[in-house]
Amino acid sequence: MKRIFIILGVIAAVVLVGIFVLRTVTKSGSPEAVAETTQNGLTVKVNYCQPYKKGRVIFGELVPYQKVWRTGANEATIIEFKQPVTIAGKQLKSGKYSLWSVPFPNGWQMIFNRETGQWGTNYDSTKDELRVMVNTRPHSPMAEQFTISFAPATGGTDMVLAWDTTEAVVPIRQ
Numbered sequence: 001m002k003r004i005f006i007i008l009g010v011i012a013a014v015v016l017v018g019i020f021v022l023r024t025v026t027k028s029g030s031p032e033a034v035a036e037t038t039q040n041g042l043t044v045k046v047n048y049c050q051p052y053k054k055g056r057v058i059f060g061e062l063v064p065y066q067k068v069w070r071t072g073a074n075e076a077t078i079i080e081f082k083q084p085v086t087i088a089g090k091q092l093k094s095g096k097y098s099l100w101s102v103p104f105p106n107g108w109q110m111i112f113n114r115e116t117g118q119w120g121t122n123y124d125s126t127k128d129e130l131r132v133m134v135n136t137r138p139h140s141p142m143a144e145q146f147t148i149s150f151a152p153a154t155g156g157t158d159m160v161l162a163w164d165t166t167e168a169v170v171p172i173r174q
Contacts, residue, residue: 001044005023005160029051029052029073030050030051030072030073031049031050032048032050033048033049033050033147034046034048035048035150036150037150037155037165038116039150039156039157040153040154040155040156040174041080041083041156041174042082042083042085042173042174043081043083044079044080044085044157045079045080046078046079046080046148046159047078048073048077048078048099049074050146050148051073051146053067053143053163053164058060058163058166059103059105060105061097064103065103065104067080067105068101068102068111070100070123071099071100072146072148073146074118074120075118075119075120076099076100076116076122077145078098079098080097081093081097081172082094083097083174084173085154085172086111086128087171088133088134090170092112092129097113097116098113098116099113100113100121101161103136103151106135106136107135107168108134108136109131109132109134110129110131110132110134111128112129112131112167113127115127115128128168132133134168134169135169136167137166137172138166139163139166139167140165140168142164143164144162146161146162147161147162148162156172156173157173158170159172170172
């Protein structure tokens with residue numbers, strides 16, 4: 001019986017070390033980041049991971065058009081609103097959501113999903129709270145690393161998602 005406990009303890013230790021090493025390796029290639037703002041009465045916080053371009057063609061290849069993308073790397077990106085907001089003209093309740101996107105050549109569909117805490121490839125469309133189309137525009141100079149930032153706007157803020165030569169602009173208003 002003692003031998004079984006020792007074997008189980010060794011297995012548990014190996015699994016824990018493996019998880020730690022895997023997490024460390026994946027985070028080194030796409031580090032964690034936080035973008036947050038309090039502007040015009042809005043408080044928004046985004047936790048995400050920042051992949052690098054590394055000479056790859058991003059939109060249309062690495063991130064295919066018309067397919068759901070985790071909007072970053074590793075775990076699903078999490079966005080939190082401290083108050084109800086209007087995004088691209090549609091209402092969204094306060095709270096935490098996973099943030100997904102569907103890139104198109106001339107715009108992106110942004111998806112706010114009630115499920116949080118999942119790995120970035122585990123998307124469940126039945127838990128979508130809101131889907132909206134947003135505009136994209138050229139980004140110059142080319143962004144080697146994916147970034148999320150905020151820009152002041154009348155009545156709220158614009159969330160700007162930039163990578164490679166593309167920027168998606170998500171209007172967030174009160």
